[in-house]
Amino acid sequence: MLKIGIFGVGHLGKIHLSQLVTMKDVEVVGFFDPSDANAKSIADLYNIPRYNSAEDLILAVDAIDIVAPTTLHFNLCELAIRNGKHIFVEKPMTNTIEEAKTLVKLVEEANIKFQVGHVERFNPAFIALKGYQLNPMFIEVHRLAEFNPRGTDVSVILDLMIHDIDIILSIVKSTISRISASGVAVMSDTPDIANVRIEFHNGCVANLTSSRISLKKMRKMRFFQKDAYIGIDFLDKKSEIIKLKTPEDEGLFTLDIETNSGKKTIAIDNPEVKQTNAIRMELEMFRDAILHNTPVAVTAVDGLQAVDVAHQILHKINKTLAESQTAR
Incomplete structure (x- = not known):
């Protein structure tokens, strides 16, 4: 039986918890959340104790599931690693590149399983293409969402676009040669809309657009490769190959x-496209990696690479904004 503790029982944390409590070979020992409102809602639904100390919860479990704000990820991960605990942490893995690099080093030194929650890897529309050879030379991505104050502690790059960055990095077997980007903050203090062009050394080009102030939702990715076009609709769970x-x-x-x-x-x-629960699937793979000593789906290195590219994009956006203000 895998004893697990969950950090953060807000909107997404509640979804994680609802899956963990019904999962075979898993016991949810408790949760940690500074919000009394969140804690009360969990107490009303589940008979699970609330811990008032993050360290006490870590010491009481075999593994932790971190669904807390991104700014808290590093400290919680570091504390868990130093206590020999397995970790599932929601994307983005950390708030900074330096934090991500440190975690990769700590994970390499520790005998633990560490999985990053890039849930779109488990989207049934994406899984349906596993048997097909993907070798794109051009990628077009649109990820649009209606405005929600939740998640605005980070930019739209780290909030939404990082899903697509991770998918693209997992598919394109080449290193990045150039990134260009533009973005603007509208409703928050960080970019809410962004357009990015990523060029790879093998000639592949990816054009990504993300917005969290759209009037409609959209999560589409299109691959163009020799003799084929492949479309993925992550929202409606559909795939097509022409x-x-x-x-x-x-x-x-x-x-x-x-x-x-x-x-x-x-x-x-x-x-x-088999209609599966992506969050449950990623958490089950994390459980199985621990219980059966199998590889995790999304490694700390994968998480670092996504954070690294995301911050390169943010740097480009900030540089572009600074140059435009200087030119006025």
Whole structure:
């Protein structure tokens, strides 16, 4: 039985808790949250003790689930690592690059499992493409959300775009050659809208747009590669592949198109998307990694790389804003 403690029982923390309490081989020992309102709501729903000391909760468990504000991630992770506890921490892994680098070093030195909560890796629409060869040369991403004060302690880059940064870094097997970015703060003190261009040494280019002040929600990613277009709708949980037909594509819907080089046959594939709970799946993989000594899904190094790119983007945005103000 894996004894686990949860840090932060706000909106997302409650979702994590609802999954953990019904999970096989898991015992939720307690939670830590400075908010009396959050604590009361948990007391009304579950018979789980509230700890008034973060260290006491860490000492009482085998593993911790950190769903607290990003600014608290590093201190909680460091304390848990030094006490030999396994860690699941929500994205972004840390608030700064220096904190992320320190955690990677501590994790490498400790005999623990450390998983970062990049939940879109477990989105059923993305999982449906696991058997397909993804080798994009151009990527177009739109992640739009309605304004919600929750999450505005960090920029839209660390709040929303980091989901797509992580997915792209997991797919494109190349290093970054150049980043250009622009963004603006509208409702908060940090950028709420941003557009980013990431260029890779293998020639792939990713164009990302994120906004948390949109009138509608959208979470779409499109891959363009040789002979194929792949679309993922993370919000509606749908995927599609449009490609030049091959002998293996018998049974798919096809369409003949006349081109300058002759007739081409297009095959359209809509992979089966199994409706699964992404949060439950990532937490189950964390549990299994501990109980069966298997690899975690998203490592501390993965978390560092996403934070690193996110901060490079923020640096570019701040530099662009400074230059524009100087030019006035």
